Amino acid sequence: MSLIPTDSQRLVLHKRPERGPVTDETFSLESISIPDLKDGEVLVRVEYVSIDATMRNWLNPTRSYMRPVEIGEVMRAGGIGRVVASRAKGFVENDLVFGTLGWQEYWLGPAKHLEHRQTPRGGKDIDHLGLFGISGMTAYFGIFDIGRLKDGEKVVISGAAGSVGLIVTQIAIAHPKCTVIAIAGTPDKCAELEKLGCHTVLNYRDPNFRKAFKKVGLIDVYFDNVGGEILDMVLAQLNPHARIVCCGAISQYNAKTPYPLTNTPSLIAMKASMTGFIAFEYAARYSEATTYLAELQSKGSIKYEYHLLEPRQGERNGLGRCTEGMEVVYQGKNYGKTLVKISGNQQSSKL
Ligand SMILES: NC(=O)c1ccc[n+]([C@@H]2O[C@H](COP(=O)([O-])OP(=O)(O)OC[C@H]3O[C@@H](n4cnc5c(N)ncnc54)[C@H](OP(=O)(O)O)[C@@H]3O)[C@@H](O)[C@H]2O)c1
The missing domain is CATH 3.90.180.10 (Medium-chain alcohol dehydrogenases, catalytic domain)
Known part of the structure; x- marks a missing residue:
């Protein structure tokens, strides 16, 4: 004792x-x-x-x-x-x-x-x-249930080197024929994300970020960890029936004044959706996510x-x-x- x-x-x-x-x-x-x-x-x-x-x-x-x-x-x-x-x-x-x-x-x-x-x-x-905690659960249910990710789609992830983003990014890379664009805030993080196999990696602190982001073209799924200005930029580049996964808005939590979104009307024109979710509500299905993530990890497709x-x-x-x-x-x-x-x-x- x-x-x-x-x-x-x-x-x-x-x-x-x-x-x-x-x-x-x-x-x-x-x-x-x-x-x-x-x-x-x-x-x-x-x-x-x-x-x-x-x-x-x-x-x-x-x-x-x-x-x-x-x-x-x-x-x-x-x-x-x-x-x-x-x-x-x-x-x-x-x-x-x-x-x-x-x-x-x-x-x-x-x-x-x-x-x-x-x-x-x-x-x-x-x-x-x-990986098998709330971050993993958020990544899995966000990208599959809310994002309804399909083979061959173009996926953008913000906060891609964070706890949730790092998992979402690697799920998307492992998904058949998807094009994965990751956004993070330092050159070191961007270099790591490139090594993981992202097709494009953008540093949102880079002075040319806006220009580089335009070149990404039209987007099918956006996994949003940050909200604010980057969300507004994505809204202007949606494919028809695109899905925005509203996971988090870290750029707004400490903000003195909220960022004024101007591009939400494109949701109508593109028949697109923007959906919030809270991972805790999927508690009854956590084992499904754990099994999926453990399998990706055992194949070497997730490094955390x-x-x-x-x-x-x-x-x-x-x-x-x-x-x-x-x-x-x-x-x-x-x-x-x-x-x-x-x-x-x-x-x-x-x-
Ligand atoms: N819906 C849910 O159930 C659920 C569950 C868990 C988490 N979340 C949300 O998901 C988001 C990510 O969570 P996490 O646990 O992965 O976070 P995290 O590991 O703490 O990473 C957050 C990252 O966001 C980036 N960041 C900070 N300020 C930023 C800004 N102003 N603009 C753009 N990027 C900024 C930072 O990386 P850079 O170097 O790239 O700036 C930071 O490393 C958060 O917003 C969180 O609230 C939601």
């Missing part, structure tokens, strides 16, 4: 950011005593948390697909961890679990909020937050990367890097999925 910790550090929402990025004042660090477990509860040591662009939206007190995080509440985040103690049937010490574990060292709550995870031989635990932020030297956990994780995503410093390793050298001190 392992030692049970007595206290846990966590980051709670302190002050909502006003129309802009998170700041040093947004979250505050606090320490709490871990209460005794009640029947049906599990205590989990949080190992890794996912950093997602949409976390910025959870800080706004507005109506969305999820309620906002409240002042004083632990910052919400998907995570994986190991069971430390359990008074719930089916959960034993050291089980690997997935859940909304939050920015904290230990999660304690009813077992019904946790899902068991098994990492296949040769796999990585962090894949449960990346992580941008991992680990606890700083001398710090007892990785909480000090969570806010930085959000900066990484918004400044485009990541290639693939951004994660923070939370578990570090925190002491266990009570039996």
